[in-house]
Amino acid sequence: MAEIGEIIRRERKRQGVTQAVAAGLCGVSVHFLSNLERGKETSEFSKVLQVLNAMNIRVYLSTPGGES
Numbered sequence: 001m002a003e004i005g006e007i008i009r010r011e012r013k014r015q016g017v018t019q020a021v022a023a024g025l026c027g028v029s030v031h032f033l034s035n036l037e038r039g040k041e042t043s044e045f046s047k048v049l050q051v052l053n054a055m056n057i058r059v060y061l062s063t064p065g066g067e068s
Contacts, residue, residue, distance in 0.1 A: 002039030004048065009037040011055050026054040 012022045023033040028047050036048060052059055 001036070001041055001048075004052075005037045005039040007057060008033075008051060008055060011057055012037075015055070022055070026051045 012019070015022075017025070019033050019037070020030050023030045026033065028051060032042070032044070032047060033051065036042065036051060042048060049059075
């Protein structure tokens with residue numbers, strides 16, 4: 001989760017928005033976004049995906065064999 005949080009933090013800063021603004025745009029609490037950016041484990045994976053989508057960050061998954 002730490003790598004995802006760092007990507008989110010970098011993109012938020014690149015966009016020039018505060019955590020409060022980003023959280024509002026993403027539909028999550030500032031506390032959740034702060035924890036996510038710091039890499040804290042979360043069981044609310046759907047919210048993580050919600051943030052990634054709202055910040056226009058795309059995630060690609062693949063199997064160990066390289067097929068996606």
